[in-house]
Amino acid sequence: MPMKLIIANKNYSSWSLRGWLALEAFGVPFEEVKLPLFTDTFYDTLAQYTPVKKVPVLVDGDLSVWDSLAIAEYVNETYLDGKGWPADRAARAVARATVAEMHCGYSAVRSAMPMNCRARRHVAIDDAVRKDIAAIDAIWGEKRLPYADQGEYLFGEFSLADVFFAPVVFRFVTYGVELSDAAKAYQQTMLAHPAMKRWLADALTETDVVEEDEAGEPI
Numbered sequence: 001m002p003m004k005l006i007i008a009n010k011n012y013s014s015w016s017l018r019g020w021l022a023l024e025a026f027g028v029p030f031e032e033v034k035l036p037l038f039t040d041t042f043y044d045t046l047a048q049y050t051p052v053k054k055v056p057v058l059v060d061g062d063l064s065v066w067d068s069l070a071i072a073e074y075v076n077e078t079y080l081d082g083k084g085w086p087a088d089r090a091a092r093a094v095a096r097a098t099v100a101e102m103h104c105g106y107s108a109v110r111s112a113m114p115m116n117c118r119a120r121r122h123v124a125i126d127d128a129v130r131k132d133i134a135a136i137d138a139i140w141g142e143k144r145l146p147y148a149d150q151g152e153y154l155f156g157e158f159s160l161a162d163v164f165f166a167p168v169v170f171r172f173v174t175y176g177v178e179l180s181d182a183a184k185a186y187q188q189t190m191l192a193h194p195a196m197k198r199w200l201a202d203a204l205t206e207t208d209v210v211e212e213d214e215a216g217e218p219i
Contacts (some may be wrong), residue, residue, distance in 0.1 A: 001063075002029045002030050002031050003023070003029070003030040003031070003058060003059060003060045004030065004031045004033055004034045004035065004058070004059040004060075005018065005019055005020060005023060005030050005031070005032055005056055005057070005058050005059075005071075006034075006045065006046065006049065006055055006056060006057040006059065007032065007033070007034050007035070007056050007059075007208065008021055008032070008035055008036070008037045008042065008055045008205075009034070009036065009037050009206055009208055010117070010120055010202045010203040011115075011116060011117050011203040011204075011206045011208075011215060012037060012114065012115055012117075012154070012210050012213045013055060013056075013115070014033050014069050014114075014115040014167030014170075014171075015054070015055060015056060015117070015167075015214060016055050016056045017166055017167050017170075017199060018056070018068035018069075018071075018072070018163055018164055018166065018167065019055070019056030019057075019058065019068045019071045019072070020032070020056065020199065021034050021097045021148070021166055021195055021196075021199070022035065022068070022071055022072040022076075022084070022160060023058075023075060023164040024165050024195045024198070024199075025158060025162075025163065025195040026075070026080055026083075026084065026102055027151065028075060028079045028080070030045065030058075031051060032125035032207045033045075035055070035069055036208055037047065037208070037210050039186050046081055049064040049066070049099075050064060050066040052060075053199040055067065056068055056071060058071045058074065058075070060074075060078075065155065069100075069105075069162075070101070070163075072084065072160050072164075072195040076160065083167065084159060085159055085160060085161075086147075086155040086156065086157070086159055086161075091155050092158075094155070095154070095155050095159060098139060099160060099161050099164045100162075102164045102165055102168075104163060105132075106132045106135070106136065106168075107132075108126070108128035108131070108132045109132040109133065109136070109168065109171065110127055110213065111185070112124070112125070112126075112129045113129070113171045113172075113175050113177075113215065114133060114171075114175070114212075114213040114215050115167050115170055115171050115174070115213070116174050116213055116214065116215070117170050117174065117175050117199075117200055117203040118203060118204050118206070119214070119216060119218070120173070120174060120176070120218065120219040121174055121175055121214075121217060121218060121219060122176070122217050122218075122219055123215055123216035123217075124216075125167075133172075134179055136165070136168060136183075137179050137183040138183075139154065139165070139182050140154070140165070140179070140182070140183035140186040140187065141179075141180045141182035141183040141186070142182065144182065144186060146183065148197050151188040152185070152186070153189065153190075154186070156203075162190065162193075165190075166190060166196060169191060169196070170185050170200070172187060173187075173191070174188060175216065176219065
């Protein structure tokens, strides 16, 4: 029986995207269960699997794993034979550090620019947001270049590092963030990934509106 991944609205749920990509992009079979955000069904269902009642949750037999990073590591160890991370030890260390930074940092961008795939919005960019954008631009651009001979992703071939920056790729499209040429090339590479295209196609069919994630003014 395939694993079950519990997610929320694809238009809005950045954490769900990470858990989903950790499976979908690597061809790991799973059943997708999508719950509408912030409803009784959402919380009642999640309470069966996780004390924090947040998505995503991976259910593999009798085991429930929550938190997108924990899910990614579990999938990597159990189903990918470690191939979710770069093969080179130094690159793998940097990739893990970069993912940890993305997992718990960039709070200004997260707050000002919630993921909203189907929207095109304008938001005010203060110094804190500008600093976060510059740091992400550097990772997508100049810090990616040493691995460019191995592929077009952050560490050459597609890895879990790319999974964790995927929501920001969509965010920067939504809010029209200007990027350096090298960072924009990476963004386009990610947008062309088949799994990213599948997620976006599904997100664009959704009609639910979550007001707290409708930041800024329509363009």
